[in-house]
Amino acid sequence: LSFPSLARGTAKSPVTNIMFLKTHKTASSTVFNVLLRFAEKHNLSVALPEGEHFHLGYPWLFLARYVEGSEQQRRFNIMCNHLRFNPPEVQKVMPEDTFYFSILRNPVFQLESSFIYYKSYVPAFQAARNLSAFLASPWTYYNRSASLNNAYARNNMWFDFGFDNNAWPEDGYVRARIAAVERHFQLVLIAEYFDESMVLLSHVLHWTLDDVAYFKLNSRSQSSVTSLTPQDQERAKRWCALDWHLYQYFNRTFWARIHTELGPRRLRNQVALLQERRHQLTDLCVQDGAPKKQSQIKDLQLKPYQSGEADILGYNLRLGLDNATLQLCQRMVMPELQY
Template sequence: MFLKTHKTASSTILNILYRFSEKHNLTVALPYGNEPHLGYPRCFHSSYVEEFKTLENKFNIMGNHLRFNWQQARVRRIMPNNTFYFSILRHPALLLESSYVYYKTFSPAFRNSKDVNEFLSSPWSYYNLTEKKNIYAKNNMWFDFGYDNNAQYDDRYIQFGLKNIEQIFHLILIADFFDESMILLKDILCWDLDDVIYFKLNVRSQYSIQTLNPENKEKVKEWCALDWKLYKHFNNSFWIKIRERMDLKRLYKEVDLLQKRQKELMETCLFEETAIEHYQIKDKNMKPFQAGHARILGYNLKQDLDNKTLNICKKMIMPELQYTAHIYNSQFPFKKKKILV
């Protein structure tokens, strides 16, 4: 069970999980009907999962966006008792900048400011505690784990949350060390290297990235104090888990192998050397969803690939909404999911 947090490279991990599920003919807990998420931003309920009554406790993988219920009972109705729980976090300053651009037109707190630096210069001038769509503007990771993103900073409350997360989740990855995270995940799950190979998905164009000034980078730690505490705690535990399982020499030897294999696949699959602007994508079915002021990059595949290679490469670059629909239609062929991109 992967808790897919927002703006943390979680779409790339979901692609990894989707490919693994197809490789091993596994059953994925997918959003009901044409919904893209599992009820987000409402707290998760089992009814948000397609066929939850007939497939209860028979799902192998769960990874679409949901707001976790830290009491966990509702997820336990969906997933077997021996489920492995993991998630991913990102430095709050980088996350907030990404959220600002991505949700600029959706979140009132962002909408009324010129740019992310103006917002952070005086966040309370733009932020309304009662506005539900402002969840992306303050402690969004804390919210995704099921807690109150507007809660007052209180050490006992924070320790309560951290302890609960540690009791439920077996592993918390760190997006800022993504390749190291993939090696640790592979090691813990006893997967092969090719199981965690990835192409970056849902990545923004350089034209839609805003630069936080040093003062505002520090301000984020105060504005998103709950996220900052969450990130610091699990960044520390991440490296403790690494040291428990391998030394740094082995870690970076495997990271090097991962990057070499990734480069090989990119040279095999891609027409261009790297990700391209969305308007340059030739296959309309492979265009990623464009949100807010973000410009999401995608890929073109080479034209002369054999069928086996084409299938591998196509899954590597498939955007999240399209892949979700593909998995859904494979599992429930008589229902057919339609997702507007």
């Protein structure tokens, strides 16, 4: 390609055994793409769902048998499909030295995204006119015993970590569960600071910045994003109190980790380099330099899955790319189901 590769920040060899807990509506599809590209580049094995499934048993608690090839007692390098975390079962298919990480998003906006994306799928969302109506009286719509699919409607990130999303947010309980997350996960990223998250991830995994260069995937057009009133935001925090505690705690630890690992100046420099690389790759790969609505995407292989009332954006690639560049660009914009 026409630009030099960004060097690894350390001489240490890159971490290659990685479990990413792919939470929902948290920019996790973009992380998923980064991980699959890394796996392909380094010829690593990936724990894929068995059969025709897209998820590793979600929303049920993960079992090792949900992985293709698990019956041969084999271990995998990378695990990054949606699953509900269940450590003993994950450990059956991942090596002992696996690096565990995840990503969280402000639960107010995570819930807004879930509502739009899963509107027709989640029983609790179906009858609500909009998210504001749902938040004004959530128990009118939400029945905790109705279906596991209702997990998308309340404390969904807490649920993804394997916990009870209907538990009372009592201090001792919350602290104990957060401590459990800290025991199992070496790093929790924050979606609102995605570039900073990618820089920190590359640093901790001894990867290059090129390894974490990305295009935003599975994002919505602005027209399908609902802006919430301050009152609705407060209601969402109360309704998803467990997620709110989780997010606040790991937002603090994220910045503490940034401070100790990188420091502000190095962080700024690395983020600037990553953003510059994204601009270069956008110029290289993307037609018109911007994501498109699904109706405008010409290559069926690059059309993202559409869900609910969300208008999921994708990319058209520039014409006339040479083979090597085309392969790179295709992988960077490939929606996760196709990948």
